[in-house]
Structure formats: structure tokens, C-alpha cells
Amino acid sequence: MKAATNKFRLSLRVDQGAFGPVFSGKIAGGKTKVAIKRRDPYSMHSEHEFHTEIEMSSKILHHNFVPLVGYCDEMGEMILVYNYMAHGCLRDHLYRTKQPPLTWNRRLEICIGAARGLHSLHTSQIIHGNVNTKKILLNEKWVAKITDLSLPKSLPLTEVSRMPILLAGCARPILDHKLPKQQLVLVAWALRCKVEGNLDQIVDPCLKGSINQRSLETFVGIAEKCLASEGIHRPSMGDVLLYLELALRAQGTVQG
Incomplete structure (x- = not known):
């Protein structure tokens, strides 16, 4: 995740939500652009909500939901990786x-x-x-x-x-x-x-x-x-x- 976001570079931050900051990044050797949501340590989002989002996003494979590409849940980090949405919200x-x-x-x-x-x-x-x-x-x-x-x-x-x-x-x-x-x-x-x-x-x-x-x-x-x-x-x-x-x-x- 650090490599994908150039160590979570501030210039790559595209949004700030209740979960934490959202960064744009590239994976698969720079071929795939993704949105990386990194949980803020002070976020009100619980660990349960984090795992619920992973579980639900993995189950719901519908054309009108943002696909979950992957996640990180180790060393105190909780990160969600989604397909990048070019036109924002x-x-x-x-x-x-x-x-x-x-x-x-x-x-x-x-x-x-x-x-x-x-x-x-x-x-x-x-x-x-x-x-x-x-x-x-x-x-x-x-x-x-x-x-x-x-x-x-x-x-x-x-x-x-x-x-x-x-x-x-x-x-x-x-x-x-x-x-x-x-x-x-x-x-x-x-x-x-x-x-x-x-x-x-x-x-x-x-x-x-x-x-x-x-x-x-x-x-x-x-x-x-x-x-x-x-x-x-x-x-x-x-x-x-x-x-x-x-x-x-x-x-x-x-x-x-």
C-alpha cells in the first residue's frame, strides 16, 4: 500500500471520510488505478464495521456497487482497496x-x-x-x-x-x-x-x-x-x- 500511494503522499489524497483519508494509487505494476481507504486511528468506525464492509463487499458482486479489490488488516492498519472512480461522488x-x-x-x-x-x-x-x-x-x-x-x-x-x-x-x-x-x-x-x-x-x-x-x-x-x-x-x-x-x-x- 505504501508503494501504491508513494508512502501515502498527501498530494495523492483525494477525499476524507468518516473512516479516514482516501488516496489514489496504482497496483499491478502501475497498470491498475485504485482508491485506497486508510482508517484514521481516531475514526469512529469500529473494527466490526471494517470487517462487515469486507464481508458485504465480497458477497455483493453487482454492476452498481464499487468492487472491492483487496484489503489490509495487520500491524494496526485497516485499509480497503477499491476500483478507482474517475468522476468522484x-x-x-x-x-x-x-x-x-x-x-x-x-x-x-x-x-x-x-x-x-x-x-x-x-x-x-x-x-x-x-x-x-x-x-x-x-x-x-x-x-x-x-x-x-x-x-x-x-x-x-x-x-x-x-x-x-x-x-x-x-x-x-x-x-x-x-x-x-x-x-x-x-x-x-x-x-x-x-x-x-x-x-x-x-x-x-x-x-x-x-x-x-x-x-x-x-x-x-x-x-x-x-x-x-x-x-x-x-x-x-x-x-x-x-x-x-x-x-x-x-x-x-x-x-x-
């Missing part, structure tokens, strides 16, 4: 970013990829337990890959897949104190806009005029269902996946 492309804005088609494709990954978990009666935009990574082809399986939960089949999805089209945080009071909480503001028939107000300004109305209504409709206070009224992840695919189909060839 989804959060880096949604708000307060200098990156070019993602098109509506690409946002839908990313949501669909994440939904497919979660659906595969849920059909095995497992939920991720900590999904957010930083846990959805993007490879060089912009394929969504879910990461961090350190906190999975096993639930009865009737309780699986009761998870809300992100209103990815808004390109803003869930809570933003810089916005006017009526827009402070994303969920409440978005629902109010839907009730008032002002869906265009919640769309990322970069996308206005490029989204098919039926596509937007389908997307917001399934997102709203996911926000139901009672789990029994929320859709399964299979249903979420279906409606996201319908939203993409409605968008068709519109460039957005």
Missing part, C-alpha cells in the same frame, strides 16, 4: 461545484443505476443503511456505483426497500441556510411547489427549458411517494426503478 456534481452541470438524462441514468444497486440489496432482505450523494460514485463512463457497506441492516421481507430517493434535479442540499426561509428545507419546499403547480421552481436553473414535463412529473411523483411518513405507503425499490426508467423514456431524445 455524485455530490461533487450537484451543488456548489465548478464542474459542468449534469444533463437531466445523465442524472436520471445515475439515479437508475443507484436504484438497481439498492434493488439488488433489498431483494436479499438487506438495506444499505447510509445512502446519500457521497456514497454514490461515478466511474469513467458515468455509471453509478454505490459504496460503503459498513452499516447494512437485515430486515424482514415486508420491511425491505422502504427508502426515500434524492431529488437529484434540484442541485441543492437538503438543508440550506443561505436560502430564503420558505426554501430552507428542500423536502418541504419541493412538496409545496408540487401542490401549487410550480414544479419548474425546484429544477436546477441549469436545466430549465431542457426537461420534458412528463419526465419531470414522473420523477417528482415517485420521489414524493418515497417521502411518505409511514413505511407501508412508500414504494419498493423495484417500483422506484420502474418509474425512474419511465421518466428517462419520457425524456426521450430531449437534450437535458
Whole structure:
């Protein structure tokens, strides 16, 4: 690991998470680029979570999960090695970013990829337990890959897949104190806009005029269902996946 990261050189550090710093590195004689997560000695992540992530990542071999390449668990070191994701995490492309804005088609494709990954978990009666935009990574082809399986939960089949999805089209945080009071909480503001028939107000300004109305209504409709206070009224992840695919189909060839 030291050789792969040039002794964990600071210039190769690409992220800092709750587990510890993440470095980019090369293995297999420099032919394969990887992401190396090194546990910080002061991290709140336990040894149990470390081993859980290894076990779960080894079991779940799905196209929409980041593949575990290897790990190190010796001499006090706890290190996880994953395939490198060239475009980083989804959060880096949604708000307060200098990156070019993602098109509506690409946002839908990313949501669909994440939904497919979660659906595969849920059909095995497992939920991720900590999904957010930083846990959805993007490879060089912009394929969504879910990461961090350190906190999975096993639930009865009737309780699986009761998870809300992100209103990815808004390109803003869930809570933003810089916005006017009526827009402070994303969920409440978005629902109010839907009730008032002002869906265009919640769309990322970069996308206005490029989204098919039926596509937007389908997307917001399934997102709203996911926000139901009672789990029994929320859709399964299979249903979420279906409606996201319908939203993409409605968008068709519109460039957005």
C-alpha cells in the first residue's frame, strides 16, 4: 500500500471520510488505478464495521456497487482497496461545484443505476443503511456505483426497500441556510411547489427549458411517494426503478 500511494503522499489524497483519508494509487505494476481507504486511528468506525464492509463487499458482486479489490488488516492498519472512480461522488456534481452541470438524462441514468444497486440489496432482505450523494460514485463512463457497506441492516421481507430517493434535479442540499426561509428545507419546499403547480421552481436553473414535463412529473411523483411518513405507503425499490426508467423514456431524445 505504501508503494501504491508513494508512502501515502498527501498530494495523492483525494477525499476524507468518516473512516479516514482516501488516496489514489496504482497496483499491478502501475497498470491498475485504485482508491485506497486508510482508517484514521481516531475514526469512529469500529473494527466490526471494517470487517462487515469486507464481508458485504465480497458477497455483493453487482454492476452498481464499487468492487472491492483487496484489503489490509495487520500491524494496526485497516485499509480497503477499491476500483478507482474517475468522476468522484455524485455530490461533487450537484451543488456548489465548478464542474459542468449534469444533463437531466445523465442524472436520471445515475439515479437508475443507484436504484438497481439498492434493488439488488433489498431483494436479499438487506438495506444499505447510509445512502446519500457521497456514497454514490461515478466511474469513467458515468455509471453509478454505490459504496460503503459498513452499516447494512437485515430486515424482514415486508420491511425491505422502504427508502426515500434524492431529488437529484434540484442541485441543492437538503438543508440550506443561505436560502430564503420558505426554501430552507428542500423536502418541504419541493412538496409545496408540487401542490401549487410550480414544479419548474425546484429544477436546477441549469436545466430549465431542457426537461420534458412528463419526465419531470414522473420523477417528482415517485420521489414524493418515497417521502411518505409511514413505511407501508412508500414504494419498493423495484417500483422506484420502474418509474425512474419511465421518466428517462419520457425524456426521450430531449437534450437535458
